[in-house]
Amino acid sequence: MLIQPFSPAHAGLVRDESRTVGYADSVSFPRSHEQVTQIVRSLYQDGIPFTVQGARTGLTAAAVPFGGHILNVTRMNRILGLNRLGENGFSVSVQPGVPLCELRKALSARRFDHASWSKASLGALSAFMHSREQFFPPDPTETTATLGGMVSCNASGARSYRYGATRPYVLAVRAVLPDGRSLSLRRGECFADGYTLTLPLENGSRLTVQIPQYIMPKTKNTAGYFAAPDMDAVDLLVGSDGTLCVFTELELQLLPLPACIQGVTCLFETEIQAAAFVQAVREQVEGVVSLEYFDEGALAVLRDQRADHPAFASLPPLDEWIGAALYVELHGDDEAFVTDRLNEIGDLLSACGGDPAHTWVARTQTDLDRLMFFRHAVPESVNLLIDRRKQAEPGITKLGSDMAVPDEHLDHILTYYRQTTQALGLHTATWGHIGNNHLHVNVLPRNLEEYTKGKALFNEWAHKVTALNGAVSAEHGVGKLKAGFLTAMYSPESLAQMRAVKAAFDPKLLLGRGNLFAEKEESR
Amino acid sequence: MILDRAACLSCGLCADSCPQQAIAMENGHPVFNENCIQCGLCADSCPAEALKRPETAAAKADNTVLVVVEQSNGRVEEVSLALIAKAQAMTGQCAALLCGPCPESAAQTLINCGADTVFFAPDERLVYPEEGLYTALVCALVEKLAPAALLIGATPFGRSIAPRIAARLHTGLTADCTALSIEEETGLLLQTRPAFGGNLMATIRCAAARPQMATVRPGVFPVPALAGPRTGRVETLETPAEAQPFYQVLTRAQGAQEDGLAKAEIIVTVGRGIGIRKNMALAYRLAELLGAQVGVTRPLVDAGWATTQQQIGQTGCSVSPKLLIAVGVSGAIQHLSGMTGAKTVVAINSDPDAPIFSVTDFGIVGVCEDVLPQLIEALSK
Amino acid sequence: MKFAVCVKQVPGTTEVQLDPVTHTIIRDGRKGVTNPFDAAAVELAVTLKEQVGGSVTAISMGIPAAESMLRDCIARGADEGVLLTDRQFAGADTLATSYTLSKGIEKMGGADCILCGRMAVDGDTAQIGPELAERLGLPHVTDVIAVLSVEENALVLRKTTADGTIDLRVALPCVITVLREVAQVRLPSIEGIRRSFAAPVHVWSAADIGTDPARTGLNGSPTQVMRTFVPEKTKITKMFSGTPEEQATALCTALKEVL
16 A cells, blocks of 8 residues: 555654654655556545655755645665766766665765666766766755655755755756646746747656746745746756655756865854955955855854754854854865965965964865865754743744845945844844855743744845845745745746646646645644 | 786786785786785786695694693683593594693593593682783693694684794784684695684694694584593693783682673663563563563663663674564664674564564564463473 | 874775675765764864864875865865875885875975874774884874873873873873864865865875885785675574573573673
8 A cells, every 4th residue: 555544653744854743645656757656646536645755854844744745755765777978978867765864875985785787877887987076066065865755845055055955956847736647847848938838748748837927036035936938847856845746866967076075164252354354265266166154153052052062063163253154165176276276265264354374164074074074063053042942932943044135235234134033133143155145043932932933023124135136045945934034026927827836737726735835724 | 916917918807806905916917015904805816827825835734733722720611621532533643731720520620521531730729711811821831832833712712822923933923713613635734713793714724833723612613521530631831930920910800790681792772662661571571581681672771661861772882692582673774773783683573574583693573472471481491 | 383183085885785695895976075083083183273273184004085075175275285106105015004104294294293094994904103103213093082281392192092092191192093083174164175176185195205115015015814704693583482581591691691
């Protein structure tokens, strides 16, 4: 039986990293496109709503069900093959449940379970073995995320500063629509005619969709469906937040790994020094692929966890004077180039009130892993802190923002975040992609009152960020938790156009209920 | 490596195959640099068989194998006994060196295991083993006995004295072997050991110097069951007068348990599939019977059923026990990443498709509530 | 105090990659890195130097490209590097390597404390430290996890044993081999990297250190590798079926063999 009743052993499946807890009636773990089709058809027939989920590492509760069926794709975790793109390029075909870390491991060790691969794939593998090392650029902090999840929310990460989000790397998809029909799309083969998109389905039928006519912000953005005249059909499905289809196969573009990768974490006394340094690096240093920020609050939480928790004991010591830290990653095709850039960074540090002696440079994979661990330890240790507070006050949870603004507003928005949270006396920890003016301000409520205040404040921010031509959700997707923000960013007409897209794909509105479009009242 | 220039095809496959990057192609032929460790992968990769490992003339091989026994406070390491039996089985001539104050029965035990002669050095300073004195004793005995081979258990102490002895005797040493045999044509000792982190095995021999030395991992060869008494000689040895300990021991501490899960030899891990909270007691009972520690997956910590210190996985600790029994653990990737070091993995889970079974040596598909009480009962017997 | 630390450049990964079609081993293009045990030894030496004063020299036998590794050691606090490089050194086993290193250290004018990582991750032999100590005629202590104090002419150390730890005093000069836990390796700073490009790395040949050609490289290596092979590494899951009682009994029998 593909569809099983929900049992206590499945308790973990109704929560995600946002700490939202839902409920469900049944669950399935399909392994193939055919099994997904069978499950979806049965659900469609019975009118049962369902939620697709991968590793549940998301931060917006998009994978958390509130009733109905859980379609869990983590067992669709095979790498299906490699493909050659032109002379030197490669792409990889995967099932949606492959975790990013597993794909990375396979690419870097060049080791695949290729027993069932096609002849063409094996040929590509042979070429791949002798080519330069390849990588998949999108790099969300949580590398246990599944690729299906990453495509669904158009994930990005630190390196998006240079390489962009997941969307452009999706070359082809195969999916099951909410009514059980199959769809295969390849980038460059199916475009909208103005705002009308006609999708050819595998059974020969067609699906026609009207593309929304809003203008998307120029910043990083995952708020709402991607929409542009004459757009590629693939782009609509990427970032659709589990509301349009169930991905069953993905073909992802790979890039040759740069020969030299180095990272440096720069330590500052104040946020002002760090912000000045960001501006200087953006303007003057080539080869920068990420610019990541950690504020005083984030460093303080990390400092405490390092003392208390054995898992974080291997972090470098954080002296008390450090009030801000910035991670800069450099990619280049030779070491001399990167070393020169590192030197420039040293000079800029001296100019901005930093000190080349107060830096941690990583020039080997081991050291890069240590700085990555540091980056990853920030949200992890904040979660641990919240879990502790939650024990005393079960009603609270972490509030994490995911908003981006255009370059010219960086200083302004930093000051604004700082002033508005301080005015309410909220405990915050802030980190994230400062290179894209995209910071995760996390409010860490100590009680229900602060939780409510923080929630209201985020709504205020949504309006502010929209006014600055920014995005209310830049990389986490919208899911259920940020659905409310869309009303700040989009007009009622735009939202209605989005709902029309949803209805074209899913007339019974069964898939991913509560994602993007807020349900009237959710009983939590 | 020896190159037959005439046969060389200049294909460069040897350079591609070298994991040490020790080969550069110069004028169409391979040239070896300082990184070369003679692993011979290039010879294996050569389509023309133009590369050969250097052969050294075999020295005349005699057969005695000397085993250095490690004795600590009256207790003889099991690996020493296993090596004596292995030496006897390989060549039929085994001598053993036993150091430190020991009861008389200790020498007889070695003889029963397969030693023909036990050299006994009852130096009062060697209640616990010490490098300086052992090195002097072994080297003096090797001079007298001229054994063909010298075997030492690859315990931390064995791995400290063996290279010291090899350097003093100017001979080769193969560390941490997992297999030993005698090459038929030459009578030389073939020593097989893992290289490149266990990703490759290498068979090594030492033809040009004596004795052929190897340390052998504990647990590789079986400890002989002491069936019947054998007869053998015991000869007493004096520690050479000039021998001195390398260092002065101030205090000795027995293994601290404070390391917890990370150092635990046996672990029972519990996941959500355990069912209801009171079933945790079953897991703890099982752990108690096995002398195991209890680890958990993250959902159990989230549920408040266990402490953060007990969490295994990406955000918890990494473990490498000899035996891990996973009870109701589905095997999420975040959890599996923390248990890759486990040697033998047992899983009990009601879902036959749970990912945990892909890393499992022994598996039971069943409900924990049903299987655990039976297992506890079977183990109590 | 004068510290010398023996460091080795090892491949960035110990994974062996095979071509699925031709089954030949493929060289990993990645750069060599400092053996992590040796990196811990450098960190320990630098920490001790910061406490008691003195200098730290990182010394390696290797190809000319290993100079970058020595500069990395300097970026992390060492004062200078010594690279022993010569075609004559090719094909060395640990006996020949320890001899070569001992001649290099003699040429440096010796050291008060010589530190080695417990083992190299590519070779796994853990032999260099004790062999080097024998060549230099110094006492050695293996598996050091902590330096408890530095005295006028001695070190007080904690080392691990098979079943616990020993605290001991060893006279200087001496050779110690350290575990990775002995120190948490620091990340270099931009300032440290700038310094590393200016600091001296001495490159010495066989002639410079006066080695006997019969005792270095292939000639000085009594062991030879006869054959290498990829071990079979397949995990086969044995499933026990039947009633819970039958399953438990079968598992119990299997466990007894493991324990």
